[in-house]
Amino acid sequence: MPMQIAPVCAAIDIGSNTIRVVVARCRPMDLDILATDEALVRISESVNTNGKISAEKRDQTIAILQKFKALAEEYSADPILAVATEAIRRASNKDEFLSSIRAKTGLVVHTIAGDAEAMLTFYGATCELAHESCVPARVAIMDLGGGSMELVLAKHLRVTWHTSLAIGSGWIHDRYLLSDPPTSEDVAAAQSFLQTYFHGLRIKRFPPLLIATGGSANSLLVLTQRAFGLSPERKMLTRDDLIRCEGLLYAFPTHDIAQRYQLESKRVRILRAGVLIICALLDRFRLHELHISPQGIREGILLAYARFGEHWLHIDQQSIRSTKPAAVDTPETFAQAGQRIIWERAQKMRTWHREVLKNEDIEVVHKMRVASRRLRVALDAYTSICDRKALKKVYRSVKKTANVLGETRDTDVMIANLQAHLAYMPEAEAQAGISWLQDRFSIYRQQQQKRLESHLQNFDEGRVKQQLADCFAEERRWDGKS
Amino acid sequence: MAKAKQIPHFDIHAPNDNNARIIIKTRLDEMYSWDACVDSSDRVQDLHNLRIAAKRLRYTLEMFETILPEENALLRKEVERIQEELGALHDSDVIIALLQLSLSRQDSMSCVEDAQSTTSQGLPKARITFDPALLSCMLDPAVAPSAQERQGLNLLLTCLRREREEQYTAFHDHWYQLKEQDFRGQVVDTLEK
Numbered sequence: 001m002p003m004q005i006a007p008v009c010a011a012i013d014i015g016s017n018t019i020r021v022v023v024a025r026c027r028p029m030d031l032d033i034l035a036t037d038e039a040l041v042r043i044s045e046s047v048n049t050n051g052k053i054s055a056e057k058r059d060q061t062i063a064i065l066q067k068f069k070a071l072a073e074e075y076s077a078d079p080i081l082a083v084a085t086e087a088i089r090r091a092s093n094k095d096e097f098l099s100s101i102r103a104k105t106g107l108v109v110h111t112i113a114g115d116a117e118a119m120l121t122f123y124g125a126t127c128e129l130a131h132e133s134c135v136p137a138r139v140a141i142m143d144l145g146g147g148s149m150e151l152v153l154a155k156h157l158r159v160t161w162h163t164s165l166a167i168g169s170g171w172i173h174d175r176y177l178l179s180d181p182p183t184s185e186d187v188a189a190a191q192s193f194l195q196t197y198f199h200g201l202r203i204k205r206f207p208p209l210l211i212a213t214g215g216s217a218n219s220l221l222v223l224t225q226r227a228f229g230l231s232p233e234r235k236m237l238t239r240d241d242l243i244r245c246e247g248l249l250y251a252f253p254t255h256d257i258a259q260r261y262q263l264e265s266k267r268v269r270i271l272r273a274g275v276l277i278i279c280a281l282l283d284r285f286r287l288h289e290l291h292i293s294p295q296g297i298r299e300g301i302l303l304a305y306a307r308f309g310e311h312w313l314h315i316d317q318q319s320i321r322s323t324k325p326a327a328v329d330t331p332e333t334f335a336q337a338g339q340r341i342i343w344e345r346a347q348k349m350r351t352w353h354r355e356v357l358k359n360e361d362i363e364v365v366h367k368m369r370v371a372s373r374r375l376r377v378a379l380d381a382y383t384s385i386c387d388r389k390a391l392k393k394v395y396r397s398v399k400k401t402a403n404v405l406g407e408t409r410d411t412d413v414m415i416a417n418l419q420a421h422l423a424y425m426p427e428a429e430a431q432a433g434i435s436w437l438q439d440r441f442s443i444y445r446q447q448q449q450k451r452l453e454s455h456l457q458n459f460d461e462g463r464v465k466q467q468l469a470d471c472f473a474e475e476r477r478w479d480g481k482s
Numbered sequence: 483m484a485k486a487k488q489i490p491h492f493d494i495h496a497p498n499d500n501n502a503r504i505i506i507k508t509r510l511d512e513m514y515s516w517d518a519c520v521d522s523s524d525r526v527q528d529l530h531n532l533r534i535a536a537k538r539l540r541y542t543l544e545m546f547e548t549i550l551p552e553e554n555a556l557l558r559k560e561v562e563r564i565q566e567e568l569g570a571l572h573d574s575d576v577i578i579a580l581l582q583l584s585l586s587r588q589d590s591m592s593c594v595e596d597a598q599s600t601t602s603q604g605l606p607k608a609r610i611t612f613d614p615a616l617l618s619c620m621l622d623p624a625v626a627p628s629a630q631e632r633q634g635l636n637l638l639l640t641c642l643r644r645e646r647e648e649q650y651t652a653f654h655d656h657w658y659q660l661k662e663q664d665f666r667g668q669v670v671d672t673l674e675k
Contacts, residue, residue, distance in 0.1 A: 156548060332497070332498045333494065333495050333496065333497060333498065334492060334493070334494050334495070334496055334497070334498050334500075334501045335494040335495060336498070337498035338494075338498075341545060373537065373541060374541050374544075374545070377486075377538055377541040377542055377545060378545060380486040380488075380538070381489075381502075381505045381542060381545065383488055383489075384489070384492040384494060385492075385494050407613055407616075410573075410576065411616075413573055414573070414576070414577055417573065417577065421638060421641065425637065425638065425641065427634070427637060428630070428634075429630050429631075429633040429634035429637060430634045430637045430638060431634065432628070432630045432631045432633075432634045433627065433630075433631045433632065433633065433634020433635035433636070433637065433638055434634060434638055435631075436627045436628075436631040436634070436635070437581070437584075437635065437638070439625075440584075440619050440620050440625070441619075443619050444615065444616050444619040444620075447615055447619075448615075
């Protein structure tokens with residue numbers, strides 16, 4: 001079978017506040033991001049004022065889309081998928097706006113419903129999570145946009161419930177927080193509204209892990225890093241971090257904050273609303289922190305396209321329309337489940353790669369070996385959905401890694417076993433003999449570590465990903481979804 | 483190592499649940515295909531193959547846990563225990579074979595090639611293959627054990643053989659305990675729920 005290169009696609013999201021683009025090489029469970037860009041236009045500003053997208057906002061949008069399209073074309077992205085959300089959904093001149101875009105840029109923009117927005121966001125925001133080694137069984141995803149907020153609950157990374165709430169940072173700003181800085185009365189009114197609004201959300205057990213995506217959450221993370229020295233490695237905000245942000249955002253005029261922390265003025269204004277919404281949600285569900293994901297709806301669109309081909313939007317809307325909790329969980333076919341499980345397990349194995357190279361903890365060798373076994377069990381189970389030649393290559397590669405890991409791990413076990421015998425064989429001869437054997441094993445273990453490091457350093461992750469993608473290429477053609 | 487049995491003729495567009503049950507049943511049968519070796523403590527390679535088959539069954543049950551009834555978790559624990567018991571047995575077999583080699587062939591490096599595929603003393607049907615690099619470390623005449631160290635290694639060997647017997651007995655008893663409970667039938671029953 002000829003080697004297939006994962007296609008480069010682009011996704012554009014015309015949000016109520018921000019327009020963003022991402023260009024990536026796409027596989028069903030994985031993206032290699034090649035380029036991103038964003039521009040704050042605040043289309044919702046004019047929709048909130050007179051129900052229409054103004055000519056000024058339309059022209060700004062078209063100019064930005066032309067720029068984004070050029071960026072996508074630089075990478076030969078095909079297709080360029082585009083969606084529009086809440087502000088466009090509500091605009092009375094939506095059709096005229098979308099026709100102008102099509103005429104001036106050639107882009108077909110799909111106005112998606114809130115539920116589809118929630119699902120696509122979930123796909124994107126959990127993409128990285130699927131590679132983590134310790135993920136709680138239940139998680140919540142929040143996408144705080146300018147015009148709406150999508151909330152998704154999931155168990156074992158499968159959606160159990162989702163909703164789209166018609167409140168966003170732009171909407172709260174335009175309604176309550178127009179002074180600069182807003183007065184304490186403005187803030188109290190917004191907080192009171194949010195408290196009442198979220199009180200109406202009836203969720204029996206809110207998951208312990210909340211992941212936020214969207215412009216406001218990510219900008220608050222940036223503000224916390226710049227203003228309070230939060231480590232760039234930390235992708236989480238505590239309740240205290242948010243209170244400090246709130247204090248800062250409401251103490252100074254927009255211009256001062258924007259200048260001091262290198263943020264756009266428009267962004268600072270809506271961040272004030274964003275921080276109130278997030279704090280209200282944390283209060284409602286008694287959470288103390290939220291995790292921030294830089295990925296969201298755009299990455300979700302690309303993953304959905306990689307999984308479902310031309311039906312990326314249709315499939316999502318189908319599964320959502322029949323929704324509410326159970327129907328989102330429509331039974332997976334054998335082929336779909338196989339692809340998902342194999343990708344997840346391959347990613348899991350990959351997460352231990354760097355840890356093993358650090359050579360700090362012998363247990364990580366064991367963990368990576370177990371991950372390789374789990375992957376092989378999945379490959380054995382789902383052989384029939386894979387292209388045989390491509391599968392052989394993947395299998396060989398995984399087995400080779402597993403063998404190197406196995407030899408290293410077995411030596412660790414023998415050394416530990418001897419250590420235990422040292423403790424309960426006090427005779428001088430036994431101690432001398434066991435120490436001799438331990439020395440032999442330790443020398444061999446050092447050689448093994450070098451061999452393991454050399455193997456892992458030469459391990460071509462991209463090639464294995466490609467081989468995995470090749471495994472499923474045939475199956476996707478049968479489905480007519482590629 | 484015995485390869486996993488391939489399962490042809492799946493309808494790949496059928497719900498995952500249906501095919502998952504067929505896969506589990508295949509892995510269960512694979513494990514029981516080694517049943518005949520359970521009574522022979524010296525069939526080291528076969529017991530190792532049984533261990534691998536148990537491991538495959540365990541990870542397959544784990545992979546499909548969300549579509550199986552809750553009692554699957556208890557059944558999986560039993561498979562995990564069998565796998566661990568056989569794992570301990572295999573670890574002992576490996577270290578015993580290495581010790582036997584060290585004690586019997588320390589005098590010459592030429593034995594390294596011979597030792598790469600060896601039939602160990604005291605374990606007539608045990609064929610354990612070693613990495614040549616490990617054998618070089620173990621059998622290097624330049625670092626041959628002293629008389630006192632050899633004596634200690636012999637003590638260790640005796641101790642390890644005794645432990646191996648205990649490990650085998652523990653596994654054997656457990657296997658028969660599961661047989662009495664009709665463990666295989668219990669797994670099949672959960673697949674039909």
